[in-house]
Amino acid sequence: MEKELRVGMVGYAFMGAAHSQAWRTVNRVFDLPARARMSVICGRDESKVADAATRLGWEAYSTDWRELIARDDLDVIDVCTPGDSHAEIAIAALEAGKHVLCEKPLANSVEEARAMVAAAIQAQAAGVRSMCGFNYRRVPAVAVMRQLVESGRLGVVRHVRASYLQDWIVDPQFPLVWRLQRDKAGSGALGDIGAHIIDLTQFVTGQRITGVSGLTETFVKERPLPSAAAGLAASADGSGTGPVTVDDTALFLARLDGGAVGTYEASRFATGRKNALRVEINGSLGSVAFDFERMNELEFYDATAPGAEQGFTKILVTEADHPYMSAWWPPGHIIGYEHTFTHEMRDFLEAVGTGADPTPSFVDALQVQLVMDAVTRSAERDSAWTEVAPALAEVAA
Amino acid sequence: MEKELRVGMVGYAFMGAAHSQAWRTVNRVFDLPARARMSVICGRDESKVADAATRLGWEAYSTDWRELIARDDLDVIDVCTPGDSHAEIAIAALEAGKHVLCEKPLANSVEEARAMVAAAIQAQAAGVRSMCGFNYRRVPAVAVMRQLVESGRLGVVRHVRASYLQDWIVDPQFPLVWRLQRDKAGSGALGDIGAHIIDLTQFVTGQRITGVSGLTETFVKERPLPSAAAGLAASADGSGTGPVTVDDTALFLARLDGGAVGTYEASRFATGRKNALRVEINGSLGSVAFDFERMNELEFYDATAPGAEQGFTKILVTEADHPYMSAWWPPGHIIGYEHTFTHEMRDFLEAVGTGADPTPSFVDALQVQLVMDAVTRSAERDSAWTEVAPALAEVAA
Amino acid sequence: MEKELRVGMVGYAFMGAAHSQAWRTVNRVFDLPARARMSVICGRDESKVADAATRLGWEAYSTDWRELIARDDLDVIDVCTPGDSHAEIAIAALEAGKHVLCEKPLANSVEEARAMVAAAIQAQAAGVRSMCGFNYRRVPAVAVMRQLVESGRLGVVRHVRASYLQDWIVDPQFPLVWRLQRDKAGSGALGDIGAHIIDLTQFVTGQRITGVSGLTETFVKERPLPSAAAGLAASADGSGTGPVTVDDTALFLARLDGGAVGTYEASRFATGRKNALRVEINGSLGSVAFDFERMNELEFYDATAPGAEQGFTKILVTEADHPYMSAWWPPGHIIGYEHTFTHEMRDFLEAVGTGADPTPSFVDALQVQLVMDAVTRSAERDSAWTEVAPALAEVAA
Amino acid sequence: MEKELRVGMVGYAFMGAAHSQAWRTVNRVFDLPARARMSVICGRDESKVADAATRLGWEAYSTDWRELIARDDLDVIDVCTPGDSHAEIAIAALEAGKHVLCEKPLANSVEEARAMVAAAIQAQAAGVRSMCGFNYRRVPAVAVMRQLVESGRLGVVRHVRASYLQDWIVDPQFPLVWRLQRDKAGSGALGDIGAHIIDLTQFVTGQRITGVSGLTETFVKERPLPSAAAGLAASADGSGTGPVTVDDTALFLARLDGGAVGTYEASRFATGRKNALRVEINGSLGSVAFDFERMNELEFYDATAPGAEQGFTKILVTEADHPYMSAWWPPGHIIGYEHTFTHEMRDFLEAVGTGADPTPSFVDALQVQLVMDAVTRSAERDSAWTEVAPALAEVAA
Incomplete structure (x- = not known):
């Protein structure tokens, strides 16, 4: 029971x-x-x-x-x-x-x-x-990406191309909510959305980021103080301004331990991009591309298909044999953002209910933190290459 | 309270x-x-x-x-x-x-x-x-379409182009579930999915279909008897076959009472189309296009924009000022199929709670039924043009 | 030599x-x-x-x-x-x-x-x-469609969905150029652009249209007289107006001799669609979809692929092993509208140079004419179903 | 005359x-x-x-x-x-x-x-x-991008996101053609395709790249010797292998003199990407996005439009009032790769014929060369930030 x-x-x-x-x-x-x-x-x-x-x-x-x-x-x-x-x-x-x-x-x-x-x-x-x-990680299309890499369908991974783009603070009058304050949020775009693409690409490729060259920028350095912070929306209270203490955008180049190279970009200043978490991975045998704004779709290129028929296949990830999807609706009846959390709770309850450790573990999350830290330090030192230690080694030590 | x-x-x-x-x-x-x-x-x-x-x-x-x-x-x-x-x-x-x-x-x-x-x-x-x-009707993008037509942004509506395409019975071995039996389902693709595009286009244009020329086809006329019918999926039970008594596809041409002409197509044999409810409406001042498989997007063409900048604008219908959306997540965090029902219940509770009549009323639904009936009769008479009476007149009479 | x-x-x-x-x-x-x-x-x-x-x-x-x-x-x-x-x-x-x-x-x-x-x-x-x-017919992607159908990759063709949409006469002040006069042009959208989708779908499917139910409409019935007709653009000369004697749009349902059913639509009133010749064909084993505004791309759905990997593959038809393409540029370097004529002349010179009959022959073109004629007659008789005779039989007789 | x-x-x-x-x-x-x-x-x-x-x-x-x-x-x-x-x-x-x-x-x-x-x-x-x-530069859509930035429609440019992706040497057996030899080609992906996105983004933004952090990689370090080099295709001659002396991919972060930051990536190992020159530019008032594989289209986001109607507008750049296009075909009749050269010759003949200096000048091209040189030097020094001097200053000095 x-x-x-x-x-x-x-x-x-x-x-x-x-x-x-x-x-x-x-x-x-x-x-x-x-x-x-x-x-x-x-x-x-x-x-x-x-x-x-x-x-x-x-x-x-x-x-x-x-x-x-x-x-x-x-x-x-x-x-x-x-x-x-x-x-x-x-x-x-x-x-x-x-x-x-x-x-x-x-x-x-x-x-x-x-x-x-x-x-x-x-x-x-x-x-x-x-x-x-x-x-x-719980987007079904992301889970399919993981399966494709893991089963060798992409061959040797060469390129990771990841960006997470939003635009909710483009207006300089948008107030200084907690997400723009370092003492509350730790960092800006880097930790809020950059963290997701770091974790996601390490998860999907099964590779660890070993070094980075980073660059961060704060385009709007002073903002009105907020009257109240309700989620991502807020209004100014007219009582003056305060300094933005986090990054508006963070960009970095990376190397991964399987030999791949990567470009990463997190920004809250990408006008017109609302929640555009995009990942493309190119391997020696195939590629995958994903855009969260079309989260039910995965593009897969199979370079082993007959030459004249190759192309990016837009898989509508709503079939019963796709991860998580047999529990939902018939094919083509798409799901949304909130389902990623329902799937997260599913995996959590499944693991805890059976006495297993759920993933991503705190160690996995520390690995992400180490990458973010390296990006920050690299950005502070004129983008100098900065190594990222393996969290497991830390833990073992 | x-x-x-x-x-x-x-x-x-x-x-x-x-x-x-x-x-x-x-x-x-x-x-x-x-x-x-x-x-x-x-x-x-x-x-x-x-x-x-x-x-x-x-x-x-x-x-x-x-x-x-x-x-x-x-x-x-x-x-x-x-x-x-x-x-x-x-x-x-x-x-x-x-x-x-x-x-x-x-x-x-x-x-x-x-x-x-x-x-x-x-x-x-x-x-x-x-x-x-x-x-x-409760897809936010559909509600926006309605607003655009109603506020005159499309001008005089000329064309309605609607299709609802699925492919779940392409395999001739798919069993004879209740949806393929006239006594249970009334009709096949016509009533199951064709009904949706009839209602949706009458709702969005504010125009009534006044006449049709129809054609129906049953590609697979005999199917295995089902062991059990669980939603859209089912398996055969090995005990023989039975006749398919509904249409696999229904196509019709239409005229609407505002002067528009339309093409309509409902099919369960459109291989690769899972739940592709697509509607395009062309007016003298603009057009809209929608595809349910990308239900968070609406394409809008504004022919009054500067010539060199005209094009179909892909509106991501996830902003707080889009219908229903202020209750959900931040922009770009998309919703899914099930939300259409949550919105339906919202509108029902709103109306009943305030003592108003919700829409679509049974009269609106009768209007859809009259169109389906005309399509069936036209198809039976070599696609002869068949008038559709206004339900309101019926009701009044 | x-x-x-x-x-x-x-x-x-x-x-x-x-x-x-x-x-x-x-x-x-x-x-x-x-x-x-x-x-x-x-x-x-x-x-x-x-x-x-x-x-x-x-x-x-x-x-x-x-x-x-x-x-x-x-x-x-x-x-x-x-x-x-x-x-x-x-x-x-x-x-x-x-x-x-x-x-x-x-x-x-x-x-x-x-x-x-x-x-x-x-x-x-x-x-x-x-x-x-x-x-x-000479668009490489269309030639690939033909190959896919011919080689059986689509199985039994069930649906043809064809439209050719333009919008160059949406403005009622656009003048009465020769293409809007029956004595010069024969018909309007039907012969000018509808002819293309009739020919193209018969070519691609290898099936003949055997009957139609048609509907035509002239939305703007009177237009300014033109000062001069230069291609599709022209200006009024201020000397009054004249009657539009051709169709602005022609829609029809069709049956093909291999058992497929089809919807066809030609319009010059599809605001925002500039030269949108679109064809989708659904078969029992696969589907293809094409849009001329992206003429270098073909979407192909292979229903025999592993279930979880099925989807529409966007083939970029620019590879050396695609029809016509080895003569042009490297992969991904796309071609344009005019290349369809260069390919047409290529096929003409190839045939004439080797003493063979080029295609489409005048008989093929008569077959298209017979369909257009049937559409016109059906439209005149309240969309009554109208048979289309085989041109070959005519010729033989 | x-x-x-x-x-x-x-x-x-x-x-x-x-x-x-x-x-x-x-x-x-x-x-x-x-x-x-x-x-x-x-x-x-x-x-x-x-x-x-x-x-x-x-x-x-x-x-x-x-x-x-x-x-x-x-x-x-x-x-x-x-x-x-x-x-x-x-x-x-x-x-x-x-x-x-x-x-x-x-x-x-x-x-x-x-x-x-x-x-x-x-x-x-x-x-x-x-x-x-x-x-x-002569792609009409690129010219429109330039106009939009120049006329202020994008506001202050914040982000440049540029990649030029191909996949023609993914196969390790592809031979060692001249483009893979430093003494002939100077560099690999960087000079061949990276040069294009450097020039294009500096042209479109009107900003100069002032510094970079670069990373290059050669994934396949030894290849068969070629029998003959015919354009991008070639075959091995069986006489052994030789070292690849250029980069397979070059990635870099950049700052531009107007305050924008950028990510750049050139690769010949992006499986499935044939000639994918992609550029996105985000400004404070709008954004543009372009993909050469769909070179007739430009996506433009206007952040000054009414909120509920904002979105990326897919402009089909085939109208007579788009740069270069009045000389070609009616709207929607697209052009191809070779037209970029016809436009290049047009601009050259126009300038030379009127006694003016055509652009891009050799100075503009030197500026691109300086960026490439900085990327190479940065990559050699662990991605250390590397300034790029203005070519004009050099020339003046």
Whole structure:
């Protein structure tokens, strides 16, 4: 019989809403060894968190994450806060024996991430599980990409071409929300969206980024102070301006340990690109290309097909034999952004329910953090080549 | 304070699952004057309906729709059965004072549809509401199309070009499921998917189809008998074959009452097209084009723009100022098929909650039925031109 | 050693310029058994035809097509005039023993087309060749489509979906050029662009259209008189208006002799579509889709590929092993509209140079004419189904 | 009356054929102050160059470029040889008072390029003109991009994203043709295709690249010796292998003098990408995106349009009011690769015919060379940031 896992979630903004939709849906759609119970939602503002509990479907709410973790009627802590509190909350939760699902990026610094990995490894010995929420791994088309590389259909991977482009702060009057403040967010485009393409390409290729040459830029250096920060939208409050302390864009070249080279770009200034996470991988036998704005499609080029028939095949990834899709609708009935979270919760419940470690692990997430750190340091040193150590070696040491 | 509407749903297969996902989600996302309560799910097979209740999140189940309608603790009956039982269930529900949401096509014949309209009009006098579930009207891009035509941006509409293409029965060994039997389904591609493009184009253009020249074809006339029919997928049971009694494809030319001409095509034999509902409308000042397989996109051509800059603009319909979208995710974070049902429930709850009539009404759905009937009759008479009467005139008469 | 074929061309407007570019280029690019010599260009206005001769590269000019045909130093007559003079010129040329390349549509009526076929058959006995210029057959992607159908890759063809959409007369102030006058052009969209999709789909499928249900419409019935007609562009001269005597759009349903059904649409009122000749063919094993505005691409769906990898493959038809392409540039270096004429001249010279009959023959072109005639007659009789006789039977009889 | 310019062209392979097609066509299509006469083609192999003269339409041939330059019956020297002979031929031609059109990249080294610039400046004083053949500037869509940036429609340019991807040497058995040898080609992907995107983006943005961080890679380091090199295709001769001495791919990050940042990538290992020159530019008010494989299309995002109607507009750049296009076919009748050269010759003849300096000048081409040199040096020094001097300053100094 299926196990019940009682979830306490910290945070109720954009990620909180997305996670709630996923927790609410996952067991309605997938047959799993564990069932999530939406027990407690936690946030500092009582009126808002109470509203969120009602609206999003949580049984109770709390205004103190320490109290949440101290409860003995919860099994899972889902961390959806800004990055500056990830380490503290996740480590406390792990130490309290709670399974942890932590939003990405894992932390605001390599140091914090290392501490989290240490806590995760210690907890793991007691059967406590941890996972970082790189939800784009759960796009069915991305999972197919992984399968194609893994099964050798692309041959030797030569090129990785990854960009994650948005445009929500192009207007210089857009206010200084928390995502534009280094102390809250750790970094700007790099950690918010660059982290996704770093993780995704390492996941899909099975290769690790070993070195980078980076460049970052902040195009708009001063912005109006915000009246309130509601997700990505916000308005100025008229009380002056403040400095933008994070990158608007981060670009880097990379080498991967299987011999591939890569270009990476994360930007919030790509006018007209709304959530354009794009990845193309070229191998000796084939290529794949993906654009999140058309997330149900994958383009696959098979260089072993008859010459006159070669081309990029637009696979509509909605067939029952595509990853995750047998649980949903008939072919051609597409899914959306929120499904990536439902799939994330599916994989989490599947692993925890069967006593296995879910992926991506905190170690995987530390690897991403090490790349981001190398990009930042390279950018500070005139793009000088900067090596990226393997997280596993760190952990072993 | 918001009103509670207790829903009883008949049917638990493909449409039942889609409606359940929508009922479960709608009040979590939209602020509405009424709240849906998933009270009772109804189906004939007790074991299956009990499972469905648990899995889909209904409080109780019933194996008898008459019993369901007789209950006084339900406010809404949601009809998700095959077309042959729509009329009987919907009329009984309306007579019992229940608001009715009925899946499309409204009925299996014009005669049934007329009876349903009569019942709806009678019930309406007592404040009982009825709606037919043409969910594709609720695609945000379709709603934008409607706005563009309505506000005059397309000028005088000249051309309607609509097709709904699938390929799930191309294999002659695909078994004879209920959708291929006239007594259950009424018609084949025509009623199942052709109905959608008839309704959608009449909705978007604000014009009524006044006459048609039709052609239908059944490419595979005999199929294996099915062992069980699970949604669109099924397997043969080895016990012989039976005749396909519906159309595999239906094509027709049309004239609309605003002067436009149209081509329409519904097919289940369009190899490679999975759920390709495509509509293009050309007007004297502009055009729009839509493909459901990319349902978050709308192409809009503005012939009043500077000449050298004209072109089809691919609008990513995920902005907060697009219909329905402010409730969802940030721009570029796309939605999927199931959201059309969530929007349908939103519009239903909004209307019923405020005491208004939701659309499309049973009269609108009868209009679609009249077109389908004319196509069938034209096809039977060598494609002879066949007039389509206005449903309103019928109703008035 | 290669044979020289001295060409006399009648007409110097749009088609005259396109043919000249092709005659000028064909032997520079292809190795052929015959070499075209651009001997004489012919037109009624001496000043204009003299200019055209110089600009387009003809050795001499003539103002009288009868004189042209009477010359004994010409081998080929290339007919690029409006349709009302095709029959007279082509028949005279054939009787004078000249090979004839005649622009499409072959004639302005079935009667004329029959007379041309009779002349062609008589001339053929003396080794005189004739061909009709359906240039879109020479698009490499279209040739690949033909190969795919012919080799069985599509299986049994079920659906033909063809449209040819333009928008150059959407503006009601666009003047009454010759293409809008029945006595000059024979018909409107039907003969000008509809002829192409009729020929192309019969060519690609290898099937003949056996019956149609048609509908035509003239949206703008009166237009300003033109000051001068220069190709497709023209300006009004302020001297009043005249009636449009041809169709603005022609739509029809069709059955083909291999069991396929089809929808066809030709329009000059499809705002935003400039030269959108689109064809999709669905078979039991695969599909192809083509859009001339992206003429270097062909979409091919192979339903025999592994299920999870199926999709429309966008073949960039620029490889050396694609038809016609080895003579041009490296892969990915695309070609354009004018190349269809260069390929047409290539095929003409190849056939005539080796003493073979080029295709499409006048009989093939008569078959197209019979379909157009049936569409017109059906449209006049309320879209009643109208059979199309096989041209070959006519010819044999 | 129009001036005659007698052209002598050195080289008869891929570029020789492309230039010939353009010289043959340019005065047939455009009205220009000068007319090109295809006088002499020059190459070392007498039999091949004689054949080429006949096939491509040159009046005479020569086997010695020095003899060509010494002739007093030529006005223009068109240099289509590999890069190792550009400097010698072009400088000699300029000194002999011939106008020079030189293929790109201008030279195989900055040193050579500087010498060529010096010669060009000296010749310019005597009215002798020089131009470098960056043909992609002449794509109408690229010209429109330039207009949009220049007229302020994009606002402040923030991002340049450029790649030029091919795949013709993915197979390790593809032989060691001259383009893979440093002494002949100067560099690999960098000079052959990277040069194009450097020039194109500097042209379109009006900004100069001021510094780069580069990375190059040679994936296949040893290849079979070729039997003969015919354009991009070739076969091995079985006599062993030799070292590849150029880059297979070159990637770099860049800063431009207007504040933009850029990513650049040139590769011959992008499986499935045939001639994918892609450029996207994001500005504060809009964006443009272009892909040469669809060279007739330009995507333009106008961020000043009404919010709900914003999107990338696919402009089909075939209208009479688009650059170069009034000379060609009606809207929607697309053009191809070779037209870029016809436009190049048009601009050259227009300038020379009116006594003006054509662009891109040798100075512009030196600027490209300086960027390539900086990329190479950066790649050799672990991607260290490397400044790029302004060529104009060099020239002035």
